[in-house]
Amino acid sequence: MSILLNACLALFMIFSGYSWADTITGEITFLKRPPLSGVLYVVGSHSDTVQGSLDQKDKAFTSDVTVVTPGGDIGFKNSDAVDHNIFANDFDSNVKFDIGLMPPASESSVVAQWDAGALIRVGCKIHPKMRSYVAVIDSNHYQAFEFRRNTTPSQHEVKIESIPADKEKVQLILPKYDPIEVTLKKNETVTVSLVKKGKEKGQMTLKRH
Numbered sequence: 001m002s003i004l005l006n007a008c009l010a011l012f013m014i015f016s017g018y019s020w021a022d023t024i025t026g027e028i029t030f031l032k033r034p035p036l037s038g039v040l041y042v043v044g045s046h047s048d049t050v051q052g053s054l055d056q057k058d059k060a061f062t063s064d065v066t067v068v069t070p071g072g073d074i075g076f077k078n079s080d081a082v083d084h085n086i087f088a089n090d091f092d093s094n095v096k097f098d099i100g101l102m103p104p105a106s107e108s109s110v111v112a113q114w115d116a117g118a119l120i121r122v123g124c125k126i127h128p129k130m131r132s133y134v135a136v137i138d139s140n141h142y143q144a145f146e147f148r149r150n151t152t153p154s155q156h157e158v159k160i161e162s163i164p165a166d167k168e169k170v171q172l173i174l175p176k177y178d179p180i181e182v183t184l185k186k187n188e189t190v191t192v193s194l195v196k197k198g199k200e201k202g203q204m205t206l207k208r209h
Contacts, residue, residue: 022165022186026158026206028172030194034147034154034202035175037065039119039135041142042160043169043181048140052112054122054132056080056102061122061132064146068112068136075109078102085125088134092176093118098125112136119173135173158206172204184208 024042052068053075054061059082068074076086076099086108087098095118099108114120116138124130135144141163148154165186172180178195186208194202 021162022208024158024160024163024170024184024206024208026204028145028156028158028194028202028204030147030152030154030202032152032154032201033149034156035177036131036149037133037147038145038172038174038177039065039067039137039142040145040158040160040170040172041135041137041139042163042167043116043171044138045141045164045167046138050137050140051075052134053077054086054134056084056086056124056130059127059130061130063132065133065135065144067142067144068134069140070112070114070116070136070138072112073109074112074134075107076102077107078104080104083126084130086122087125088120088122090118090120093120095120117171117173117179119175121175133175137171137173141167153202158204163208170206177201180204182206 046069049072050069051072052066054066055077057079078084084102089096095114097110114136118136120134122132141160143160168183168185170182170184180192182190189207191205193200
């Protein structure tokens, strides 16, 4: 009996100090047409390096956003039948690069040597209508959005799982919108406005449990 009691006490001591992972759920709603993309992430929950990748096909990027952690590689690939020239000259994030001409089937990469929280627009000098974004975040717990742009209002579900219990700051970054950072503790719910150029364009509601 004493052996069993000691084992139970040992387990209690181990698990009493354990921080159970949390989940964030909620909804992002835009009153009118949403931006192209965005990223919601838990600030500072970076344990592994996230590498980004972005491909091109049919004279368009294959995704509207790619995510990378600071210092990670962003891989660019041309799966198209024509040349491309990928570049960034983003004044908001103070990021500038040009990887040069990319013939079909070629690949290149850039190291994300930029501050966390940057949302960088990338384009193609040969095809001006091409557009995508690179989000640099210090987090492995995030949700990247490619927003539906043909419905008004535009509603999008949020779900981020396995969040460390001690990481309470959550940030949303959207192109041309004011960045949003909230502190969200266990069993709390928060609702914030989405603001662009001083005008409310929608809301975000998050709940942590």
